[in-house]
Amino acid sequence: MIKVTIDDIEIEVEEGTTIMNAARMIGGDVVPPAMCYYSSLPGTGGKCRTCLVEIAAGSTKDPRPMPKLMVSCSTTVQDGMIVKNRTSEKVIENRGAVVEFLLINHPLDCPVCDQAGECDLQDLGFSHGKEGSRYEEEKRTFEPIDIGENIKLHMNRCILCYRCVHVANQLTDQRVHGALHRGDHTEISTYIEKAVDNDFSGNMIDVCPVGALTDRSARFKSRVWFLKPMNASCECTKCSGKAVVWMFGKQMYRVTTRQDQYGEVEVKDGKPEWICNECRFDKKDLEQWTIEGPRHISRNSVISQGHYEVSKTNLLK
Amino acid sequence: MGRKLLLEHINVPGIETYDVYRNHGGYKSVEKALKTMSPQEVVEEVQKSALKGRGGAGFPTGMKWSFLAKPEGVPRYLVCNADESEPGTFKDRFLMEKLPHLMVEGMITSSYALGANTSYIYIRGEYMFVLEILEKAIAEAYAKGWLGKNILGSGYDLDLYVAPGGGAYICGEETALLESLEGKRGNPRMKPPFPAIKGLYGCPTVVNNVESLCTVVPIINIGADEYLKIGTEKSSGTKLISACGNLARPGVYEIELGISVEEFIYGDEWCRGIANGKKIKALIPGGSSVPILPAHLITKTATGEDRFMSYESLSDGGFASGSMLGSGGFIVFDEDQCIVRNTWNFARFYAHESCGQCSPCREGTSWMEKVLHRLETGKGNMRDIDLLAEINKKIEGNTICPLGDAAAWPVAAAIRHFREEFEWHVTHPEEAVKRNYGLLKTPSITL
Amino acid sequence: MISTLETQAKRPPFSPEKMAEVQGVIKQFPEGKQKSAILRVLHIAEEEFGGWLSPETMDYVAGLLDIQPIEVYEVATFYTMFNMQPTGKFVFEVCRTGPCMLVGSDDIIEYIKTKLGISKVGETSADGMFTLKTAECLGACGYGPMLQCGKVYHEHLTPAKVDALMDEYRAKYSSENNNN
Numbered sequence A: 001m002i003k004v005t006i007d008d009i010e011i012e013v014e015e016g017t018t019i020m021n022a023a024r025m026i027g028g029d030v031v032p033p034a035m036c037y038y039s040s041l042p043g044t045g046g047k048c049r050t051c052l053v054e055i056a057a058g059s060t061k062d063p064r065p066m067p068k069l070m071v072s073c074s075t076t077v078q079d080g081m082i083v084k085n086r087t088s089e090k091v092i093e094n095r096g097a098v099v100e101f102l103l104i105n106h107p108l109d110c111p112v113c114d115q116a117g118e119c120d121l122q123d124l125g126f127s128h129g130k131e132g133s134r135y136e137e138e139k140r141t142f143e144p145i146d147i148g149e150n151i152k153l154h155m156n157r158c159i160l161c162y163r164c165v166h167v168a169n170q171l172t173d174q175r176v177h178g179a180l181h182r183g184d185h186t187e188i189s190t191y192i193e194k195a196v197d198n199d200f201s202g203n204m205i206d207v208c209p210v211g212a213l214t215d216r217s218a219r220f221k222s223r224v225w226f227l228k229p230m231n232a233s234c235e236c237t238k239c240s241g242k243a244v245v246w247m248f249g250k251q252m253y254r255v256t257t258r259q260d261q262y263g264e265v266e267v268k269d270g271k272p273e274w275i276c277n278e279c280r281f282d283k284k285d286l287e288q289w290t291i292e293g294p295r296h297i298s299r300n301s302v303i304s305q306g307h308y309e310v311s312k313t314n315l316l317k
Numbered sequence B: 001m002g003r004k005l006l007l008e009h010i011n012v013p014g015i016e017t018y019d020v021y022r023n024h025g026g027y028k029s030v031e032k033a034l035k036t037m038s039p040q041e042v043v044e045e046v047q048k049s050a051l052k053g054r055g056g057a058g059f060p061t062g063m064k065w066s067f068l069a070k071p072e073g074v075p076r077y078l079v080c081n082a083d084e085s086e087p088g089t090f091k092d093r094f095l096m097e098k099l100p101h102l103m104v105e106g107m108i109t110s111s112y113a114l115g116a117n118t119s120y121i122y123i124r125g126e127y128m129f130v131l132e133i134l135e136k137a138i139a140e141a142y143a144k145g146w147l148g149k150n151i152l153g154s155g156y157d158l159d160l161y162v163a164p165g166g167g168a169y170i171c172g173e174e175t176a177l178l179e180s181l182e183g184k185r186g187n188p189r190m191k192p193p194f195p196a197i198k199g200l201y202g203c204p205t206v207v208n209n210v211e212s213l214c215t216v217v218p219i220i221n222i223g224a225d226e227y228l229k230i231g232t233e234k235s236s237g238t239k240l241i242s243a244c245g246n247l248a249r250p251g252v253y254e255i256e257l258g259i260s261v262e263e264f265i266y267g268d269e270w271c272r273g274i275a276n277g278k279k280i281k282a283l284i285p286g287g288s289s290v291p292i293l294p295a296h297l298i299t300k301t302a303t304g305e306d307r308f309m310s311y312e313s314l315s316d317g318g319f320a321s322g323s324m325l326g327s328g329g330f331i332v333f334d335e336d337q338c339i340v341r342n343t344w345n346f347a348r349f350y351a352h353e354s355c356g357q358c359s360p361c362r363e364g365t366s367w368m369e370k371v372l373h374r375l376e377t378g379k380g381n382m383r384d385i386d387l388l389a390e391i392n393k394k395i396e397g398n399t400i401c402p403l404g405d406a407a408a409w410p411v412a413a414a415i416r417h418f419r420e421e422f423e424w425h426v427t428h429p430e431e432a433v434k435r436n437y438g439l440l441k442t443p444s445i446t447l
Numbered sequence C: 001m002i003s004t005l006e007t008q009a010k011r012p013p014f015s016p017e018k019m020a021e022v023q024g025v026i027k028q029f030p031e032g033k034q035k036s037a038i039l040r041v042l043h044i045a046e047e048e049f050g051g052w053l054s055p056e057t058m059d060y061v062a063g064l065l066d067i068q069p070i071e072v073y074e075v076a077t078f079y080t081m082f083n084m085q086p087t088g089k090f091v092f093e094v095c096r097t098g099p100c101m102l103v104g105s106d107d108i109i110e111y112i113k114t115k116l117g118i119s120k121v122g123e124t125s126a127d128g129m130f131t132l133k134t135a136e137c138l139g140a141c142g143y144g145p146m147l148q149c150g151k152v153y154h155e156h157l158t159p160a161k162v163d164a165l166m167d168e169y170r171a172k173y174s175s176e177n178n179n180n
């Protein structure tokens, strides 16, 4: 075990732990925001640069500060390292700049976006963004496309975290979408029209931190904060069958994975509980599910405003 | 005449062919290394020579070699970085095109030192004609027993291949290069791990510039002690400078490090001054990403000392009043050139070449390009100048690879030294649009 | 603007000789790392199959290298040398970067546009002969303005030299097509 101090809080972690994960063990606002890193998807991280932190001391052996800010999601801790996150002005300033970069080409179309209310970028803009924009140029635009029967891609909103590409690489047997072109022309696409149709492809909707990939079967039906999330499970041969069903009265509007406070799929016994497309898109009948109880949304977002407690019996009445 | 180590025989007719090259001392370094030295001794000799990497960063080559991990049973690779795409830089092409066997020889001697049995030359795709020249030289080297199994009966085996890129400056960054060589998009990797630990196919790898590897040949031939006598204390040896822009005689020159900048620009042996009898306005001494120097800081430093063509003298004064030797891409501006237009041009280059992985570079470079384009075409305002300075501070240091810095520095330096010119574009929008900078005043001189 | 007949003729698969070349390239890389050959194979495929990379061509290359088609699309679109659309018979890629601009590349680009009767970079002349593109620094900065056509660099350009070049390529095209 090695010792690391983050925002004046000391913690012991195993060697090889990243700063991000050490911070998550402490919890609260010591945790840097992550837009591209996703712990259940090896290979993610390092791209968005929102998780930049200051290293005030590299280690006990070499206590010099690091000249550049480092990405906490991909930098491993050293014994005696001192990290500054919200206590560093430099971090706050540069993270603000990263948020500005992420927003300059973003359409800011939250009023018509299905992700509004559970969008990491919205949250980030709220906590770190500036008022008004200094960007006077034209924004880049793409046409929205359907990738397959169930998934809508709004490239305008994409922040190029590459999480969906990793989902396709790691959960499906054949990836048909990817990152095309380069620089600020980079886009997520299939190049030629091809359906993304695969047992686990729907999980890319859940890992998308913004409203770029949305569930066509639930599009525009309702604002998420009007829906009541319930933990539910079903017998499924393909996946764990553990999901969250989002109810409006007795109607089931959508099905998602169970996500923790960082918006990541829950992990049980070392296995991420991804759900299959059948559970997500086809099982929209209450009878197909066993309701376990209301779902607490622990993340700091608009959806947690709609706090409620309903008993299972009440709902099923 | 300064001493020539690389271009000594450049004017010998047929030097690109095996026989002529061999008759002029070619492949001697391979003989010396394989027959009389252990790989470790070759590494030590290069270390002793204090050769600095010629690709731009100037990292000591011998030190890089000494970091190479050597786990049992895992192949090691040497990869030559022939992606040469930094604007103003065209020396590697010159070397490979005119002296293909020097490149091959450098690869063999260096691969032997590193214990690599397969090596690659990754060359930018646009240099397909150079690739063909190299492949021809490689075929000759195989035929003469310098490549393949049991070279010179030493028991050492080496296969050498050339692989083309497809048009992407970013593949000059060493980890993007390795991704590209693995057949992927040229997205730089996060470091650590460095290529010396995990490089090509996850194996320990050394990536070196063309000129660095070619320079290993004379270092082994004459020995590090002799090599150290050339150049300055901190910049040993010779360096190829590719001189371009508004010079009377642009071209590739081999200089002894430490000659004066004034001599290089105006000397008869070198660039012979500014084209068309004009005056010099600015200089970018080391490829597009290093800071621009205004006229008064070119031949003299801020403290009034003479400025020399060496790593230490060109960077004298830091970013405030100095620049860098970089890749040796020496770009000269005459008095009629517009700094704003050139800054915009370079910003467009970096925006075009950003791989697009990380947000500060992807968004920031194209934002700077757009703002600069407005300024250049007379549609900017004073706020834009400060905005540019702000954006580039927020890109610098916050990206995965140094392309972000390379894009930020030229903008920062141009505003630092030529702010009035940016302001002039704001206050004189109509004149700014009308000025014509493409003047077809090419000096028709070939080397 | 290649005629339909021509494009039909220039489609996968490779001829036996080209296939042997491609197999040779694949063998330059360790077992299982055949994806490394992709850029070189795409260059060869582009040359063989009509000067651009159609989805059909890319899918064919994916098959040869035993990878998913999307992996080829990702790579082909990243690198700017590949034409993702059909082009004219000859593509003039004029360097537009700083050092070339200092010696007049802007004027050369304008001149070629006028000569070809096109209004934008990227367009093809009405006779389908030339496409004008711009490129970033091609490593010929001391010999600018310059352009690349196929594998050949043309340096120290002047309007007169551009005229001569166009005539040369036109002549080359008609002689090649008369021999067929």
Ligand SMILES: Cc1cc2nc3c(=O)[nH]c(=O)nc-3n(C[C@H](O)[C@H](O)[C@H](O)COP(=O)(O)O)c2cc1C
Residues within 6 Å of the ligand: B052, B053, B054, B055, B056, B057, B058, B059, B061, B081, B082, B083, B084, B085, B086, B169, B170, B171, B172, B173, B174, B175, B207, B208, B209, B210, B212, B213, B401, B402, B403, B406
């Ligand atoms: C954006 C970028 C582009 C680069 N382009 C080149 C290049 O074209 N050629 C080169 O030799 N090095 C280039 N480099 C430097 C390489 O990353 C690396 O440092 C170099 O190949 C090491 O070789 P050397 O130590 O022999 O100089 C580039 C670096 C960056 C960040």
Ligand code: SF4
Residues within 6 Å of the ligand: B170, B187, B188, B353, B354, B355, B356, B357, B358, B359, B361, B362, B399, B400, B401, B402, B403, B404
């Ligand atoms: S700095 Fe630019 S080029 Fe380098 S990894 Fe980031 S986006 Fe790519």
Ligand code: FES
Residues within 6 Å of the ligand: A033, A034, A035, A036, A037, A045, A046, A047, A048, A049, A050, A051, A052, A071, A072, A073, A074
């Ligand atoms: S979360 Fe660390 S860089 Fe994106």
Ligand code: FES
Residues within 6 Å of the ligand: B087, B088, B089, C095, C096, C097, C098, C099, C100, C101, C136, C137, C138, C139, C140, C141, C142, C144, C146
């Ligand atoms: S700038 Fe045109 S070739 Fe380098």
